Amino acid sequence: MTGVRNALRVALRNGKLVAGLAVVLALLLTALVVPATIAYGPNEYVGPAAAPPSAEYWFGTTTFGQDVFAQFAYGLRATFLVGLLGGGLAAVIGMAVGFTAGYRGGLVDEILNMITNIVLVLPALVVLLIVNAYLGVRDVGVQALFIGLTSWPWAARAIRAQTLSLRSRDFVDLARLSGMRTPGIIVREIAPNMSSYLFMTFILLFGGSILIAASLDFIGLGPSQGVSLGLMLNNAARWSALHLGMWWWFVPPGAGITAVVGSLYVVNVGLDEVFNPKLREM
Amino acid sequence: MLRLDGVSKIYRAGPFGGRELRAVSGVGFEVNAGEVVSLIGESGSGKSTIGRMVLRLASVTEGTITFDGEDVSAIRSPKAYYRQVQGVFQDPFSGFNPIFAADRVFEMIRREYFPRVSRAAWRERVESALAGVRLDPGQVLGRYPHQLSGGQLQRMLIARALLLDIRLLVADEIISMLDASTRVDVLNLLADLRSRGLGVLFVTHDLSLGTYVSDRTVVLRRGRIAEMGPTERVFGDPLHPYTRTLLDSVPRLHVKWAERRDEERAGRTVCPFHDRAPGTPVRGDLAEPEKDHHVACAGPGACPAAEEPEFRQPSAKERV
Ligand SMILES: Nc1ncnc2c1ncn2[C@@H]1O[C@H](COP(=O)(O)OP(=O)(O)OP(=O)(O)O)[C@@H](O)[C@H]1O
Ligand SMILES: [Mg+2]
Numbered sequence: 001m002t003g004v005r006n007a008l009r010v011a012l013r014n015g016k017l018v019a020g021l022a023v024v025l026a027l028l029l030t031a032l033v034v035p036a037t038i039a040y041g042p043n044e045y046v047g048p049a050a051a052p053p054s055a056e057y058w059f060g061t062t063t064f065g066q067d068v069f070a071q072f073a074y075g076l077r078a079t080f081l082v083g084l085l086g087g088g089l090a091a092v093i094g095m096a097v098g099f100t101a102g103y104r105g106g107l108v109d110e111i112l113n114m115i116t117n118i119v120l121v122l123p124a125l126v127v128l129l130i131v132n133a134y135l136g137v138r139d140v141g142v143q144a145l146f147i148g149l150t151s152w153p154w155a156a157r158a159i160r161a162q163t164l165s166l167r168s169r170d171f172v173d174l175a176r177l178s179g180m181r182t183p184g185i186i187v188r189e190i191a192p193n194m195s196s197y198l199f200m201t202f203i204l205l206f207g208g209s210i211l212i213a214a215s216l217d218f219i220g221l222g223p224s225q226g227v228s229l230g231l232m233l234n235n236a237a238r239w240s241a242l243h244l245g246m247w248w249w250f251v252p253p254g255a256g257i258t259a260v261v262g263s264l265y266v267v268n269v270g271l272d273e274v275f276n277p278k279l280r281e282m
Numbered sequence: 283m284l285r286l287d288g289v290s291k292i293y294r295a296g297p298f299g300g301r302e303l304r305a306v307s308g309v310g311f312e313v314n315a316g317e318v319v320s321l322i323g324e325s326g327s328g329k330s331t332i333g334r335m336v337l338r339l340a341s342v343t344e345g346t347i348t349f350d351g352e353d354v355s356a357i358r359s360p361k362a363y364y365r366q367v368q369g370v371f372q373d374p375f376s377g378f379n380p381i382f383a384a385d386r387v388f389e390m391i392r393r394e395y396f397p398r399v400s401r402a403a404w405r406e407r408v409e410s411a412l413a414g415v416r417l418d419p420g421q422v423l424g425r426y427p428h429q430l431s432g433g434q435l436q437r438m439l440i441a442r443a444l445l446l447d448i449r450l451l452v453a454d455e456i457i458s459m460l461d462a463s464t465r466v467d468v469l470n471l472l473a474d475l476r477s478r479g480l481g482v483l484f485v486t487h488d489l490s491l492g493t494y495v496s497d498r499t500v501v502l503r504r505g506r507i508a509e510m511g512p513t514e515r516v517f518g519d520p521l522h523p524y525t526r527t528l529l530d531s532v533p534r535l536h537v538k539w540a541e542r543r544d545e546e547r548a549g550r551t552v553c554p555f556h557d558r559a560p561g562t563p564v565r566g567d568l569a570e571p572e573k574d575h576h577v578a579c580a581g582p583g584a585c586p587a588a589e590e591p592e593f594r595q596p597s598a599k600e601r602v
Binding site: 169170171173174175176177178179180189192193 | 334337339360361364365368369371372373376377378379380381382387390391394395439442
């Protein structure tokens with residue numbers, strides 16, 4: 001118990017961790033709360049066309065008179081959702097495969113490695129085209145499921161490599177000699193050793209999912225309903241916002257994606273310092 | 283108590299286990315209660331591998347290892363086995379999880395084996411175990427591994443093993459990290475535990491102080507036993523040329539066989555296995571020229587018979 005409290009104290013004293021978390025939480029709060037306070041939908045034509053930011057429309061309006069701030073808030077929600085679901089699913093699969101392959105080794109490793117490599121070289125885009133033709137991607141959930149199922153291989157490989165190097169350390173054998181079983185050893189001895197690494201993997205998967213989702217939106221394979229930061233960016237590009245000098249159309253979604261991924265990265269650096277007692281002292 | 287019979291270990295490496303490395307070949311010996319058996323050999327001779335097989339950390343490729351007559355590889359409950367058989371490893375730094383305080387190794391024992399012992403009572407036990415290895419609890423408890431010295435960590439691992447009521451200890455190079463005075467303390471502790479019935483498999487690569495606490499000695503060379511027997515016989519009257527080379531590296535020790543070596547220099551080297559006296563009992567690759575003192579062929583270079591085609595040395599494939 002004192003260990004947990006100690007770790008918390010150290011964590012709260014870390015500037016990067018606190019700052020990064022603050023930004024992520026602020027954005028998350030925006031995504032969760034703001035849509036409920038706006039009376040109209042994100043795609044409704046509510047204001048004057050192509051108006052710059054004002055007191056009424058904080059982020060201005062699009063060429064068609066849609067409220068950019070409303071789109072931003074809803075888009076942020078979709079972005080968090082696709083990142084969380086897609087990145088989370090990929091992380092779960094990657095960890096399960098990576099830990100098992102790295103710890104068990106031998107034939108299990110060979111087989112899992114083969115599967116990983118097959119998924120890795122699978123042309124995800126082609127598969128998605130086929131899936132889309134037959135089923136159609138209607139909402140963010142289906143999109144996240146697809147992203148999660150195709151983007152785990154590099155994470156599995158990275159986790160496998162880390163596990164492999166940790167498994168041969170004597171403390172794993174010592175845990176075994178202390179009567180611990182394999183799942184316990186992975187969870188209590190190996191995973192904590194790479195917790196910041198796992199977190200970074202999750203961040204990269206999270207950010208990756210967001211970026212993949214945005215590019216899928218662009219080529220028309222995105223969810224047919226709703227709005228996302230990626231969709232906003234691509235609408236802005238399609239209607240030449242850059243040439244028309246409508247910076248308020250593309251800056252918010254671009255900054256939103258950057259802020260989410262960037263602040264998570266800062267959190268990760270802070271966590272690394274908290275987790276690693278050697279780094280803490282330097 | 284512990285018995286190895288024709289134990290071999292082949293490591294498989296490369297894609298789909300294509301390459302083989304024979305680390306241990308046909309090793310057999312016993313460790314009885316209250317007995318210290320030292321396992322000596324050069325680096326890479328397979329000493330740690332034998333220790334790891336005894337501790338069930340590596341699988342046995344051929345042969346059997348039994349503890350109290352029960353096959354170790356087939357044990358149902360490893361937990362009960364580890365309550366009686368413990369190990370201390372070669373590299374103390376690697377034995378500790380770097381992100382946790384070092385005393386976690388004690389806590390792990392409490393969590394797995396003595397969950398009902400109160401924290402205060404457990405702390406008392408830990409402190410007395412630490413005192414046994416001459417560590418000041420205040421200096422080591424609550425510290426991270428990188429804040430402690432190799433010798434302190436090594437002694438903590440010994441203390442950890444003593445928290446369980448063990449009957450056999452596999453001690454892999456436990457004194458090489460320690461300074462001379464601590465070394466004596468740890469060896470005295472081992473001698474004390476031995477008198478209370480603890481069996482020790484004492485792995486070492488040099489003939490340091492450690493061999494003096496041992497009752498029996500097994501000399502290992504390239505995964506095979508070169509010579510084994512009571513320590514005073516093996517060192518007092520070494521039969522195998524390799525044992526002599528080992529002893530040669532410790533200047534103070536060559537007392538008895540100095541004269542004999544001069545004789546040998548005059549003539550050709552005698553192979554203790556192939557040039558044995560008629561009627562010497564032989565079991566497998568080992569001859570028994572005197573009771574309980576076993577010796578293998580001197581090997582290529584030293585024994586003409588070893589060059590003959592029917593003499594089976596590890597093939598090129600096995601050696602890799
Ligand atoms: N996990 C492994 N995979 C493949 N080969 C191994 C493995 N562990 C050990 N070996 C090989 O087995 C042989 C014996 O190794 P071992 O660690 O038992 O030697 P050792 O006698 O303990 O040496 P040292 O005195 O240096 O500790 C070596 O050639 C080593 O390279
Ligand atoms: Mg070794």
